[in-house]
Amino acid sequence: MATLREVDGSDPGLVRAYVEAHNAVVLETWGTTDFHRTEREVAGGLRDQRYERKVRLVALDDAGSPVAYGALNLFLTDNTHTGYVDVGTAPTARGGGIGDAIYDRLMDVARQAGRTKLMASTDQAVEPPAGPTALSAPTGQGRVALDDPGVRFLTRRGWQLEQVSRRSVLDVPLPAAALADHREAAQRAAGDEYRVLHWSGPTPAEWLDQFAILQTRMSTDVPTAGLDWGEETWDAQRIRDREAEFAERDLRFLTAVVEHVPTGTLAGYTAFLVVPHTDEYVHQHDTLVIREHRGRRLGMLLKAANLQRLAVEMPTVRRIGTWNAEENAPMLAINVELGFRPAGGAGEWQRDLAQA
Numbered sequence: 001m002a003t004l005r006e007v008d009g010s011d012p013g014l015v016r017a018y019v020e021a022h023n024a025v026v027l028e029t030w031g032t033t034d035f036h037r038t039e040r041e042v043a044g045g046l047r048d049q050r051y052e053r054k055v056r057l058v059a060l061d062d063a064g065s066p067v068a069y070g071a072l073n074l075f076l077t078d079n080t081h082t083g084y085v086d087v088g089t090a091p092t093a094r095g096g097g098i099g100d101a102i103y104d105r106l107m108d109v110a111r112q113a114g115r116t117k118l119m120a121s122t123d124q125a126v127e128p129p130a131g132p133t134a135l136s137a138p139t140g141q142g143r144v145a146l147d148d149p150g151v152r153f154l155t156r157r158g159w160q161l162e163q164v165s166r167r168s169v170l171d172v173p174l175p176a177a178a179l180a181d182h183r184e185a186a187q188r189a190a191g192d193e194y195r196v197l198h199w200s201g202p203t204p205a206e207w208l209d210q211f212a213i214l215q216t217r218m219s220t221d222v223p224t225a226g227l228d229w230g231e232e233t234w235d236a237q238r239i240r241d242r243e244a245e246f247a248e249r250d251l252r253f254l255t256a257v258v259e260h261v262p263t264g265t266l267a268g269y270t271a272f273l274v275v276p277h278t279d280e281y282v283h284q285h286d287t288l289v290i291r292e293h294r295g296r297r298l299g300m301l302l303k304a305a306n307l308q309r310l311a312v313e314m315p316t317v318r319r320i321g322t323w324n325a326e327e328n329a330p331m332l333a334i335n336v337e338l339g340f341r342p343a344g345g346a347g348e349w350q351r352d353l354a355q356a
């Protein structure tokens with residue numbers, strides 16, 4: 001039977017084991033190393049627990065090799081009723097009770113921390129077709145496969161499927177002329193009152209307060225279906241704290257914002273997350289246009305502009321991956337127009353901890 005060890009970041013060997021276990025699971029699910037993590041990135045994240053308590057477990061077999069991992073994030077400043085749990089067992093070690101042992105330990109921690117709900121995801125490389133072996137999200141959009149080991153695991157433990165998100169991948173670089181056309185058409189629709197600004201890494205001081213407002217809006221403006229998720233409160237300090245954490249983890253944002261020039265306010269933003277393990281892949285992170293400014297093609301303007309910027313700043317990038325709720329039609333439409341193709345997704349689950 002495997003031994004469970006807590007990974008608090010102080011033992012580099014355990015951090016390495018945790019990363020190995022995690023990377024083996026995501027490689028098996030996705031068939032790509034795009035989701036791999038590095039030891040520095042994981043250890044850096046563990047050093048900063050101001051906004052989330054991060055519990056990490058790794059299971060080692062008799063030979064000391066990592067075979068499974070568990071992660072529990074407990075939000076500390078808002079959404080303090082809930083948390084996010086993730087358990088993964090290497091394919092060769094499944095079905096022997098390791099996942100169960102990690103899961104039980106993390107559920108105990110969550111309960112002791114007074115959490116009343118928990119969230120989790122099940123990744124899928126392909127969304128299953130409708131039929132008796134598929135479970136549909138209550139939103140009516142998207143399905144997961146009932147015979148997926150993660151789906152079985154969660155349904156048998158009292159979890160509810162709340163939402164399905166789609167993963168989409170864009171192969172880049174796009175032809176420069178096509179990108180320029182997208183940007184010009186969007187700028188024409190938006191008019192002269194809007195202009196795009198870019199930054200790489202830390203937010204310029206003059207935009208900090210405005211950017212915090214956008215970040216707060218982002219937490220409630222994306223569709224969350226039945227997930228019990230409330231507003232995150234972002235201020236300038238929290239933005240700076242995340243930037244410091246990201247520097248420790250070797251992560252960086254490439255950000256585009258759109259300014260509403262007459263009022264000097266920010267109407268929206270989009271960001272790529274640059275990850276340390278590869279220069280061929282970036283993650284398309286948040287995109288938001290605040291309600292007052294919607295319907296003017298600002299989403300396309302931001303995305304096309306940031307893709308142009310990416311091609312200049314990181315010409316080695318070949319793939320961009322992103323996640324959207326299946327019911328998020330406006331965002332998916334922009335992505336499809338740009339050439340993003342569906343590439344699987346995830347079930348988003350929730351469990352009420354008041355249950356037995």
Ligand SMILES: CC(C)(COP(=O)(O)OP(=O)(O)OC[C@H]1O[C@@H](n2cnc3c(N)ncnc32)[C@H](O)[C@@H]1OP(=O)(O)O)[C@@H](O)C(=O)NCCC(=O)NCCS
Pocket residue numbers: 025068085086087088089090093094095096097098099100101120121122123149150151152153154156
């Ligand atoms: C879900 C996952 C973590 C389960 O890991 P695991 O180590 O195989 O988990 P367990 O062995 O404890 O349980 C798996 C099954 O084996 C059964 N089992 C448990 N102990 C057993 C034992 N000693 N002998 C035989 N079967 C056993 C469990 O009842 C369980 O059955 P169920 O899925 O029908 O409920 C694994 O399939 C995985 O990594 N999936 C990808 C990631 C994912 O989707 N995670 C879930 C979201 S957090």
